[in-house]
Amino acid sequence: MQEAELHDLSDDADYAASQLQGSVYMTRSDSTKTSSTTEPEGAEVVYLKDNVTIHPTQFASERISGRLKLIKQGSSLLIMNWIPYKGQNSNARLSEKDRNLYTIRGVSFTDVRSIRRHTPTLGWQYIIVVMSSGLAFPPLYFYSGGVKEFLATVKQHVFLVRSAEDANVFLVNDFENPLQRTLSSLELPRAVSVANVPLPSTSTPLGELPPNENQDAGDGSRSSSSSLYNGRTRQKVHDPARDISIQVLEKFSLVTRFARETTSQLFRESLNNGFAVANERRAHGLSPVNSSHKLVHEAEKAPEEVPVAPDPIEFDKLTLVWGQPRQAPLGLEEWATYLDSEGRVMDSKALRKRIFYGGVDHHLRKPVWAFLLGYHAYDSTDAERDYLKRVKKTEYETIKRQWQSVSAEQAKRFTKFRERKGLIEKDVVRTDRSISFYEGDDNVNVHLLRDILLTYSFYNFDLGYCQGMSDLLSPILFVMEDESESFWCFVALMERLGPNFNRDQNGMHSQLFALSKLVELLDSPLHNYFKQNDCLNYFFCFRWLLIQFKREFEYGRVMRLWEVLWTHYLSEHLHLYVCVAILKRYRNRIMGEQMDFDTLLKFINGLSGGIDLDAILRDAEALCICAGENGAACIPPGTPPSLPIENGLLYAQQDDEVL
Amino acid sequence: MASRRRMLLKVIILGDSGVGKTSLMNQYVNKKFSNQYKATIGADFLTKEVQFEDRLFTLQIWDTAGQERFQSLGVAFYRGADCCVLVYDVNVMKSFENLNHWREEFLIQASPSDPENFPFVVLGNKVDIDGGNSRVVSEKKAKAWCASKGNIPYFETSAKEGFNVEAAFQCIAKNALKNEPEEEIYLPDTIDVAGGQQQRSSGCEC
Ligand SMILES: Nc1nc2c(ncn2[C@@H]2O[C@H](COP(=O)(O)OP(=O)(O)O)[C@@H](O)[C@H]2O)c(=O)[nH]1
Ligand SMILES: [Mg+2]
Numbered sequence: 070m071q072e073a074e075l076h077d078l079s080d081d082a083d084y085a086a087s088q089l090q091g092s093v094y095m096t097r098s099d100s101t102k103t104s105s106t107t108e109p110e111g112a113e114v115v116y117l118k119d120n121v122t123i124h125p126t127q128f129a130s131e132r133i134s135g136r137l138k139l140i141k142q143g144s145s146l147l148i149m150n151w152i153p154y155k156g157q158n159s160n161a162r163l164s165e166k167d168r169n170l171y172t173i174r175g176v177s178f179t180d181v182r183s184i185r186r187h188t189p190t191l192g193w194q195y196i197i198v199v200m201s202s203g204l205a206f207p208p209l210y211f212y213s214g215g216v217k218e219f220l221a222t223v224k225q226h227v228f229l230v231r232s233a234e235d236a237n238v239f240l241v242n243d244f245e246n247p248l249q250r251t252l253s254s255l256e257l258p259r260a261v262s263v264a265n266v267p268l269p270s271t272s273t274p275l276g277e278l279p280p281n282e283n284q285d286a287g288d289g290s291r292s293s294s295s296s297l298y299n300g301r302t303r304q305k306v307h308d309p310a311r312d313i314s315i316q317v318l319e320k321f322s323l324v325t326r327f328a329r330e331t332t333s334q335l336f337r338e339s340l341n342n343g344f345a346v347a348n349e350r351r352a353h354g355l356s357p358v359n360s361s362h363k364l365v366h367e368a369e370k371a372p373e374e375v376p377v378a379p380d381p382i383e384f385d386k387l388t389l390v391w392g393q394p395r396q397a398p399l400g401l402e403e404w405a406t407y408l409d410s411e412g413r414v415m416d417s418k419a420l421r422k423r424i425f426y427g428g429v430d431h432h433l434r435k436p437v438w439a440f441l442l443g444y445h446a447y448d449s450t451d452a453e454r455d456y457l458k459r460v461k462k463t464e465y466e467t468i469k470r471q472w473q474s475v476s477a478e479q480a481k482r483f484t485k486f487r488e489r490k491g492l493i494e495k496d497v498v499r500t501d502r503s504i505s506f507y508e509g510d511d512n513v514n515v516h517l518l519r520d521i522l523l524t525y526s527f528y529n530f531d532l533g534y535c536q537g538m539s540d541l542l543s544p545i546l547f548v549m550e551d552e553s554e555s556f557w558c559f560v561a562l563m564e565r566l567g568p569n570f571n572r573d574q575n576g577m578h579s580q581l582f583a584l585s586k587l588v589e590l591l592d593s594p595l596h597n598y599f600k601q602n603d604c605l606n607y608f609f610c611f612r613w614l615l616i617q618f619k620r621e622f623e624y625g626r627v628m629r630l631w632e633v634l635w636t637h638y639l640s641e642h643l644h645l646y647v648c649v650a651i652l653k654r655y656r657n658r659i660m661g662e663q664m665d666f667d668t669l670l671k672f673i674n675g676l677s678g679g680i681d682l683d684a685i686l687r688d689a690e691a692l693c694i695c696a697g698e699n700g701a702a703c704i705p706p707g708t709p710p711s712l713p714i715e716n717g718l719l720y721a722q723q724d725d726e727v728l
Numbered sequence: 729m730a731s732r733r734r735m736l737l738k739v740i741i742l743g744d745s746g747v748g749k750t751s752l753m754n755q756y757v758n759k760k761f762s763n764q765y766k767a768t769i770g771a772d773f774l775t776k777e778v779q780f781e782d783r784l785f786t787l788q789i790w791d792t793a794g795q796e797r798f799q800s801l802g803v804a805f806y807r808g809a810d811c812c813v814l815v816y817d818v819n820v821m822k823s824f825e826n827l828n829h830w831r832e833e834f835l836i837q838a839s840p841s842d843p844e845n846f847p848f849v850v851l852g853n854k855v856d857i858d859g860g861n862s863r864v865v866s867e868k869k870a871k872a873w874c875a876s877k878g879n880i881p882y883f884e885t886s887a888k889e890g891f892n893v894e895a896a897f898q899c900i901a902k903n904a905l906k907n908e909p910e911e912e913i914y915l916p917d918t919i920d921v922a923g924g925q926q927q928r929s930s931g932c933e934c
Contacts, residue, residue, distance in 0.1 A: 159873045160865070278761075488822065491746075491820075492745060492746070492795070495746035495767075496745075496746075496767050497746060498763075498769070499764070499765060499766050499767050500766065502763070502764045534799070535792055535797055536745065536767050536768075536769065536794075536797075537767075537793060539767070539770055540766075540769070570797065572797055574797070574798075574800050606804055608770065608801055608804050610769075611769070611770040611771075611801065612769045612770040615769055615770070616769060617737075620766070620769065643749075644880065664923060666772070666804070670771065670772070670774070672774075674772050
């Protein structure tokens with residue numbers, strides 16, 4: 070069933086027609102059983118949903134899926150259970166202990182204060198259940214939908230009202246008068262206490278709680294509450310700088326005590342600075358470009374600038390603390406030290422770390438990329454790789470012959486083939502022709518690009534050819550200088566990036582979704598700005614993501630960036646932090662000049678060629694470390710370039726749980 | 729803001745990949761043709777000031793990726809369009825056959841208030857190739873299609889040689905201008921709105 074959606078065999082034109090009927094986004098069909106099931110003790114299951122999932126760690130691939138149930142007991146008691154599935158872990162790292170830790174069992178709605186619903190335009194919906202105690206459970210992601218239904222069911226059994234403050238907050242058993250409710254039960258200390266200061270997210274109190282924010286170590290009052298989060302918003306504070314730094318630091322649970330103290334200080338300094346400047350400006354009606362900001366050129370064009378909310382994570386300072394200076398690329402001699410006598414990479418993690426911080430010398434890229442891309446295994450020997458190379462060459466030739474042997478007569482009756490070939494031929498002649506390697510008429514490497522792409526479109530006929538692929542292949546062929554080797558490296562890359570080109574665009578949608586969550590986490594004023602200006606679809610980052618910034622840097626820099634990304638050293642999704650880093654670099658300009666969607670798109674497209682890669686990589690590293698688990702929780706499992714989730718995992722594990 | 733909106737005319741160029749959308753746009757705006765344009769990824773636009781009888785407008789020309797797979801992006805890019813340009817390659821039959829698809833796709837995604845009368849302009853591009861000897865879609869056939877869709881103005885162009893590009897975009901701008909709701913436009917008396925509407929059915933005099 071799924072196959073038909075994910076690998077539509079129809080060709081583009083046919084598909085486009087079917088697209089008119091609306092597209093399917095990340096369907097993971099499974100059973101939705103809401104019919105009442107009989108429970109022991111006269112309890113009745115009034116709601117049941119499978120594949121409700123939490124993301125407990127920094128690895129997006131690590132998730133705990135389970136079954137969510139609402140059980141009615143007696144005439145008025147409504148109980149919520151969420152029981153993780155047993156066995157069949159998505160990842161071995163998740164222990165039984167984690168499973169027990171996160172289990173939600175027998176939570177009565179008399180103890181629930183509110184339910185916050187997140188309904189992103191892209192990606193999975195989730196809810197955060199906040200208890201009367203102020204603690205909150207980690208976000209429950211509804212992989213198979215059903216949030217609306219969940220709320221509807223709750224509403225049938227308990228008194229549920231929508232908050233007047235925020236349409237996505239539903240208050241449980243809240244009988245106070247509406248006015249009081251808006252002020253008290255939502256707890257808006259930030260909004261109240263600092264109303265005169267341009268704090269981030271003053272307008273959306275609970276809404277700005279990022280997933281897993283506020284992890285509360287101190288509150289041990291509930292025995293089973295290790296999985297609970299403190300959902301209560303902050304104490305009333307009078308020092309806005311302190312408030313922000315705490316808020317930011319709480320988000321970053323990975324920050325060590327030492328780092329906390331250091332940054333706390335840094336934040337205070339920078340924020341005090343920022344506020345002083347902002348206030349002064351307001352007093353004098355000056356343009357509010359933060360003078361302490363590095364981006365000097367931002368000041369040069371200031372037609373209708375408006376006050377910009379300060380960056381909650383001051384960047385230059387942050388990079389000082391975390392982002393390491395870039396190192397020299399890995400060279401030949403050093404490379405040899407990573408290999409044993411038979412050519413195995415002894416410590417792949419150390420190697421990846423080394424490359425993460427410095428990249429690879431160009432003439433070393435050929436062997437190293439094959440490892441990074443996953444074409445060669447790190448523990449393979451020279452001899453094994455030589456052998457593989459030969460086997461793979463034959464295999465490549467076989468696939469290539471499939472299209473080579475299509476005769477002109479046959480092609481006449483083979484529209485899909487003709488169209489695909491035509492599309493590829495049109496694109497290879499528009500790919501990197503200014504690089505000498507691809508320059509000039511009748512360039513042999515351009516022909517190779519065509520042959521490899523056409524062969525790939527036979528190797529993966531379902532995916533076929535899609536624009537952007539030639540951009541991804543070009544540097545690979547440039548480095549590998551061998552047709553078959555390039556092909557297999559490209560295949561390895563497409564194992565991860567294939568979903569970018571899916572007909573339903575699900576890989577792109579989940580990345581855009583994750584990006585919006587990360588910006589929300591790491592720069593909520595910017596997020597709010599995008600929200601207000603109808604930019605939350607993040608389509609202006611589409612090109613960045615589709616082809617991994619291929620068009621944003623000059624050729625050599627692209628290769629450097631790619632090898633750093635491919636190490637997957639700090640995160641499989643460093644590229645998303647690269648996006649955030651770039652956006653943050655230009656945030657003041659974006660908000661100060663009040664860019665609308667069109668202007669922003671034009672601006673972002675125009676950044677091509679003008680971004681300082683090393684600086685951005687340092688920023689991205691710092692952001693990735695800071696965001697930690699909370700950042701990872703923003704990224705839905707299976708988001709490229711993660712290897713795809715095997716479908717089986719989500720289905721087979723339903724019936725072995727206890728109530 | 730309101731005045732800016734009045735001044736801005738948004739035009740979307742659609743058509744199969746490789747028919748010459750990017751080249752046409754660059755030829756019109758920058759008076760340049762290059763064999764080295766890259767395939768468009770995502771979307772981009774160029775702007776050009778155009779003058780109509782003493783009044784200046786900004787023509788914002790949107791160029792999007794031609795592959796059908798990317799059409800889900802259309803919603804974000806097509807909205808607020810004032811005119812849609814459909815381009816095909818006179819040497820590629822399929823690109824002509826797909827015009828209908830592109831037109832419908834646009835109407836669905838942009839959902840203009842008055843789809844019946846939304847202004848389109850069709851361009852048959854690359855007429856320079858092989859001195860016209862390799863063309864497979866005749867002018868007659870193209871014009872017949874345009875007539876059947878409510879007299880869509882039709883031009884034959886060459887982005888490479890700059891042939892007819894200026895004239896085509898003049899017509900495009902004119903049609904975009906007509907699409908603006910009248911109450912929103914501060915037209916100086918010298919512009920004859922009614923006259924413009926008459927011209928429409930006659931194929932924009934061009
Ligand atoms: N001979 C000729 N080639 C053209 C013309 N317009 C575009 N091309 C070429 O056709 C290819 C695709 O053009 P491009 O503008 O990128 O098409 P798009 O995909 O529709 O944007 C490029 O190689 C152009 O150089 C034209 O009028 N005449
Ligand atoms: Mg183009």
